[in-house]
Amino acid sequence: MTPKQERFVDEYLIDLNATQAAIRAGYSERTAEDIGRQLLRKTPVALAISTARRERAxxxxxxxxxLLARLADETGAxxxxLYDAKGNIRPIREWPLIWRQGLVAGIETTTDxxxxxxxxxxxxxxxxxxxxxxGRHVDVQAFKDRVEVNLSVDRAAELDAFLKA
Known part of the structure; x- marks a missing residue:
């Protein structure tokens, strides 16, 4: 890989945005979208990104x-x-950790x-x-707009014959 491609890999890992990574790596803004897409298809670049992501994980x-455990915890919270026996919102320090770590999008307060x-x-x-x-992660296909199936030519012919019967 060239030094510029190595820089692209480093930049891509920041936000997974190929266009912005190409720009930050020094490629032309005018061609960055195409360059980013091309770089992601290059085997050495794709391998470097995959390796870096695995090492980071x-x-x-x-x-x-x-991630799946975290999502399950958040969904089940x-x-x-968050409320006391009288129905008042508890002080934040009394909230369970899962709520303090991102399940609340906004808070309004008053000061006495x-x-x-x-x-x-x-x-x-x-x-x-x-x-x-x-649902997307566990691949239950509950939220997919379409289902993709890869079949060999023989299996596709068998399926086609079955559907026509």
Missing amino acids: ERTRIDADW DAAE AKGKVKVTKLRLVDRSRRLELI
């Missing part, structure tokens, strides 16, 4: 298993844990006369999106 211990901050309103993230991500 090992280093961070964030992989498909971790009970919003009732003593300067104490109280959470008055919550906006939660779209948890249905997490279910969709789980």
Whole structure:
């Protein structure tokens, strides 16, 4: 690989955007989209990206298993844990960790006369999106717009004959 291609690999790993990675690696903005697409198809570049991603997953211990477990935890988190017995929103420090780590998209607060901050309103993230991500990951095809099937020529002929019968 050329030094510019190596730089492209490093830049691509930042945001997985081939066009922006090509620009940051020093390719022309005018041709960056085409260059990025071409570079991703080059075997040495694709191999370098794959290797770097695998090494990063090992280093961070964030992989498909971790992601799926995290999504499952987030999907199963009970919003009732955010409220006390009287129906008031608990102070943030009393929330379960899973809620403090990203399931709340927005918070409105008030401050009383003593300067104490109280959470008055919550906006939660779209948890249905997490279910969709789980469905895509485990390949249950629950959220696919179309299903792709790879058949050998012999199997395709057998299927065609079966469907015509």
